[in-house]
Amino acid sequence: MLRDISLHIHDLTENSIAAGARLVTIKLVAENGMLALEIGDNGKGMSPEMLSRVEDPFTTSRTERKVGMGIPFFKLACEQTGGDFKITSEPGKGTELRGRFVIDNIDRLPLGDIGETVGMLIYESPDLHYIVTLKTSEDEFVFDTDEVREQLEGTPINDFEIVQWIKEYINEGVLNIFGGVLDEIT
């Protein structure tokens, strides 16, 4: 199992990267007692046949062995709080998934270090366009790598000083949006 939501975000986004996505949107929305994680990409998508098997641990795209636990783990993490999970995909268009957690359920995973996840994803795939949205019914924070690139004017986004700044910037956003909403954010 993965111990927090930021690790699930990292793991699920690796699927988008492997699918050749150019754009990945990561959205965390806390509303009406539920925390939803939505990840969308414009990668190669999945056939209806692959999509129907993707929640099965004995389905994987990897070749080293015959199990793939990323999506089954995430689905279980959501459902064990009383939440839900769905995934849609279209070949050539991309994939979208949404998992919802009941915020006050004792089994709900903590958010984890969202800044470090996004920072490391940018370090790994600096050419990808990431849009990260943090949202409640009152407030919203949006981080967009295209806006960062505009400020950087050609300086590599995956320089560690820049990545470090991005980590802190995003975690400040997490504190502003989810402080007082999720117990672990203080």
Add this chain to the structure above:
Amino acid sequence: MKSLEELRALKAKVKNDMSLRDGADDTRVVVGMATCGIAAGARPVMNAFVEEVSKRNIKNVQVTMTGCMGLCRLEPIVEVIDKDGNKVTYVKMNAEKAARVVAEHLVNGHVVSEYTIGATAQ
């Protein structure tokens, strides 16, 4: 409250000599970043390598990631591959071990034998 404009000041500090190098002679540090690696703690390990390499201003090292290496029980796994293709495989890594590998292996050229797959797998 941070604002994106701060990046303009920050980028002046960034030593932008990446473009002068082709990277062909670089040592590669490859971190396994599949579900098994992430569950075992690969992300802080990767962060530690990137941070240490940057802090020490080491120029001939690239930190990259790969998928599952097929040895999930030994994750987080890190391979250090020199310019001639010689490979050292470190297993069950964490951020502290990563800092030591940077100092002893990448800077001084001494493999940290006790963290290697040969010392751990039995």
